[in-house]
Amino acid sequence: MKDSLLDKMTRDFEVSVKQMRQIKAAMGKEMDAGLCGGKSSLAMLQAYCDAASGKEKGFYPALDLGGTNFRVMMVKIFGGGRKPKVVAEAKYKLTREQISGAGDVLFGAIAGYLKKFMKENKFTAEYGMGYTFSFPVKLLGIDEGILMRWTKDFSATGVVGKKVVELQRQAMAALGLNNVNVVALANDTVGTLQTQAVVDPNCVMGVILGTGFNICVRVASRRIRKGVGKYHGKCMIINMEAGNFNKALPLTAYDRQLDKESGNRGGQLAEKMISGKYLPQLVRLIVVDLVKKEKLFAGRVPEIFRHKDTFQAFYMDVLESGSEKEVGKLAKQIFGRVLTVEERLVLVLVCHAIARRSARIAAALISGALTRVEKRSKNKVAVAIDGSLFEKYPGYHRMLEEAISEIEGVKGKGISLKLTKDGSGIGAAVIAAVVSKAD
Numbered sequence: 041m042k043d044s045l046l047d048k049m050t051r052d053f054e055v056s057v058k059q060m061r062q063i064k065a066a067m068g069k070e071m072d073a074g075l076c077g078g079k080s081s082l083a084m085l086q087a088y089c090d091a092a093s094g095k096e097k098g099f100y101p102a103l104d105l106g107g108t109n110f111r112v113m114m115v116k117i118f119g120g121g122r123k124p125k126v127v128a129e130a131k132y133k134l135t136r137e138q139i140s141g142a143g144d145v146l147f148g149a150i151a152g153y154l155k156k157f158m159k160e161n162k163f164t165a166e167y168g169m170g171y172t173f174s175f176p177v178k179l180l181g182i183d184e185g186i187l188m189r190w191t192k193d194f195s196a197t198g199v200v201g202k203k204v205v206e207l208q209r210q211a212m213a214a215l216g217l218n219n220v221n222v223v224a225l226a227n228d229t230v231g232t233l234q235t236q237a238v239v240d241p242n243c244v245m246g247v248i249l250g251t252g253f254n255i256c257v258r259v260a261s262r263r264i265r266k267g268v269g270k271y272h273g274k275c276m277i278i279n280m281e282a283g284n285f286n287k288a289l290p291l292t293a294y295d296r297q298l299d300k301e302s303g304n305r306g307g308q309l310a311e312k313m314i315s316g317k318y319l320p321q322l323v324r325l326i327v328v329d330l331v332k333k334e335k336l337f338a339g340r341v342p343e344i345f346r347h348k349d350t351f352q353a354f355y356m357d358v359l360e361s362g363s364e365k366e367v368g369k370l371a372k373q374i375f376g377r378v379l380t381v382e383e384r385l386v387l388v389l390v391c392h393a394i395a396r397r398s399a400r401i402a403a404a405l406i407s408g409a410l411t412r413v414e415k416r417s418k419n420k421v422a423v424a425i426d427g428s429l430f431e432k433y434p435g436y437h438r439m440l441e442e443a444i445s446e447i448e449g450v451k452g453k454g455i456s457l458k459l460t461k462d463g464s465g466i467g468a469a470v471i472a473a474v475v476s477k478a479d
């Protein structure tokens with residue numbers, strides 16, 4: 041196969057240091073505009089809490105909704121800066137009908153799973169619960185918020201523009217679930233920051249690099265010009281909804297096509313270049329182009345690439361770094377035969393170029409966000425990161441770190457990236473503890 045189109049693709053997906061610095065600068069400006077309530081691609085939503093002190097204690101249940109896997113957990117928070125422990129946990133897979141049918145069906149299903157979990161584990165005391173709801177929610181206070189729009193292919197009807205905790209409480213009451221009350225509503229980035237903050241006083245930023253992408257930051261309350269309501273703290277965490285960032289991004293024809301075919305055209309542009317939901321879709325678009333123009337796969341589009349969502353992020357991991365045996369097994373499963381050396385090489389190059397670009401854009405956005413954070417000490421800044429892309433994608437952590445060093449011009453420059461597993465769920469419980477202590 042001629043390598044011209046492949047060469048062009050790899051070139052187009054490379055993000056130079058100059059481009060990363062431009063993204064970083066644009067990020068700072070968009071943050072300032074969003075904090076003033078001005079025109080910005082960053083919603084900069086108030087989270088109505090500051091980073092946890094580590095002194096919080098108790099047992100708190102948490103709900104974690106952010107993808108098709110929905111989780112319920114009971115978390116023990118020890119105080120004394122010790123890592124919280126998940127004492128019971130259950131995962132449920134939401135059906136298509138639940139995520140895209142009527143809102144009542146979604147909240148009813150969540151209430152049903154919660155009730156089952158409390159009953160099976162004999163949690164009969166009264167509990168204040170944390171609720172991680174990982175979509176753009178404009179909080180009205182720590183325990184209520186309005187859904188601005190759905191992302192990540194959720195589309196349950198009758199929820200956008202409504203108070204999500206109220207809907208959840210109604211569904212819980214309808215099932216007679218009376219010993220649990222939602223006391224805190226949070227985004228998964230905020231939960232992740234809080235989980236790390238309990239053990240690490242330098243943590244001032246939470247990032248999700250998984251199915252979706254987003255960042256939250258701790259900022260000084262005086263800089264939030266659009267108001268903080270009855271909140272009295274000197275600093276507040278802000279859910280930036282960074283996935284919607286749309287300035288200085290090096291969009292290619294493939295990105296435009298992906299966006300055009302998406303359910304939220306024009307929105308979440310950074311997320312569409314960074315997160316695990318979209319990277320496999322980019323692989324698909326490029327491979328289809330290579331099949332058509334350069335006769336890859338003998339000029340026939342393999343079945344797995346014929347539909348939008350069948351090629352998964354997990355396949356990219358295996359193709360890029362799996363053993364001979366793993367790649368062979370996967371190829372048989374998804375292509376029905378082993379790959380030729382050339383086919384495999386092309387797939388590796390495509391996956392790598394897309395994942396590397398994701399890490400470099402994410403690095404630029406993290407560096408940009410760091411310019412506006414309020415530190416908790418003079419020490420290093422810790423960035424809490426959760427999500428399968430960061431945790432599992434081969435080399436992702438390293439590429440992210442290297443790109444940050446390139447942007448900052450100094451290796452490490454006082455920034456440490458901390459994998460914060462299960463941060464979104466545990467963090468909701470931590471916020472429930474922070475709120476309960478403040479009462």
Ligand code: BGC
Nearest residue numbers: 174175176191248252253254
């Ligand atoms: C949502 C964010 C969320 C992120 C990571 C995005 O699609 O808009 O609220 O934090 O996904 O889950």
